[in-house]
Amino acid sequence: MQLDENLSAHVIIDGTPADEFGVTISETGRNATCWIPSETGKAFSIELEDEPIRETSYDLKIDGRSYPGKVARKDRLGAKWHCNMQGRVISATEICPFVFSAIDSTDDDSLLGQSLGTELGDIVVTVYEAILTRRLRTYKKKPNSGSTVVHERLKKGVDHQTILGDSKHFSASRHTYHADPIGEPFTFCFKYRPLAVLQANGIAPRPKPRTSPAASAHLNPRADVDTEEKLRKLKARRRELELQRIEDEIRELEGAHRHDHSGGRVKRESDSTAVEGSSRKKVKHAMPPVCLYTLSRLIRITL
Numbered sequence: 001m002q003l004d005e006n007l008s009a010h011v012i013i014d015g016t017p018a019d020e021f022g023v024t025i026s027e028t029g030r031n032a033t034c035w036i037p038s039e040t041g042k043a044f045s046i047e048l049e050d051e052p053i054r055e056t057s058y059d060l061k062i063d064g065r066s067y068p069g070k071v072a073r074k075d076r077l078g079a080k081w082h083c084n085m086q087g088r089v090i091s092a093t094e095i096c097p098f099v100f101s102a103i104d105s106t107d108d109d110s111l112l113g114q115s116l117g118t119e120l121g122d123i124v125v126t127v128y129e130a131i132l133t134r135r136l137r138t139y140k141k142k143p144n145s146g147s148t149v150v151h152e153r154l155k156k157g158v159d160h161q162t163i164l165g166d167s168k169h170f171s172a173s174r175h176t177y178h179a180d181p182i183g184e185p186f187t188f189c190f191k192y193r194p195l196a197v198l199q200a201n202g203i204a205p206r207p208k209p210r211t212s213p214a215a216s217a218h219l220n221p222r223a224d225v226d227t228e229e230k231l232r233k234l235k236a237r238r239r240e241l242e243l244q245r246i247e248d249e250i251r252e253l254e255g256a257h258r259h260d261h262s263g264g265r266v267k268r269e270s271d272s273t274a275v276e277g278s279s280r281k282k283v284k285h286a287m288p289p290v291c292l293y294t295l296s297r298l299i300r301i302t303l
Contacts, residue, residue: 030187046190047082062123067085067088123192133180
C-alpha cells in the first residue's frame, strides 16, 4: 500500500508482495487498510520504503502484540530508506520469523465467554516522527506463542493467527533505539485471512472456471477451420474406400458368373451373338440381380 509518493508498506510472502484487496485510504490520507490472503505455515515479513526528512520510528503490532520495529536515524535522512521486519530477534545471531498459523477451534462451551479481540488477524505498522535515544540492545528468549484455541462459534472467519517460527541465523546490531513520538502518525493495516474466506465474502475474486479443450477449440476460429478440413478429408477417404470395396465385389461376382456359364452352353462373341443350329440369333446377356444391386449402390455413392 502507498500513502504518499515516498511512504509505502507491503507484506512479503515467498519473496513476493502479497495481493492486496479492498484497499481504502482515509480522508486524511494518513491511514491505509487492505485485505491480504494468508496460508498456514507460510513465513512472512513486512517491507517498508520511505524517504524521511526527520528521525522516524516504524512500530509493529501483529494480532494486538507489539514487536520491535525499525527507526530511520539522522544519517539516513533525505534518501530512500528500506527496511524489512521479519520476526523477533532473540540473540545477536538468531531471529524467529513470523509465520501464519491456524487457529484451533473447540466445542467447549466454557470458552464461549472469551474475547478474541478486535486486532486478531491484523498486521499494523505505525509510522511517526520521533526523538530517538540510543540504547544497548538486550534480548529475550523466544516467547511462548502457541496456537490460540477458541470456540468454533467465535471464529467468524478469523481462521489464522501469527506465531514465531523456529529460529534461524541473523546478524543483529549491538544497539537499539527508544522512540518518543512527535505529531500525528501514519498507519498501515493489513487484515489477513485465508484466500477462501476472502473469496466467500466477495473481497477477493473467485478463480475463473477452467475451459475444457473442446470448448477452447470452439472459441478458436482457426481450430474450427482445422476440424472442418479434417472431417472433409476423412469423408473423402471413406468414399474412396467404399468405392474400392464395391469394385472388388463387382469383380468377384462377375468372375463367379463367368464360371457358372462356362461349358459351351453359351458362346459369347464380340458382337454379342450366339449360334444355335444354322441360324444366327442375337442373345442378350442379362446382368445378375446381385450385380444390379451393387451397381445401384455405386451410383448412389458417387452422386
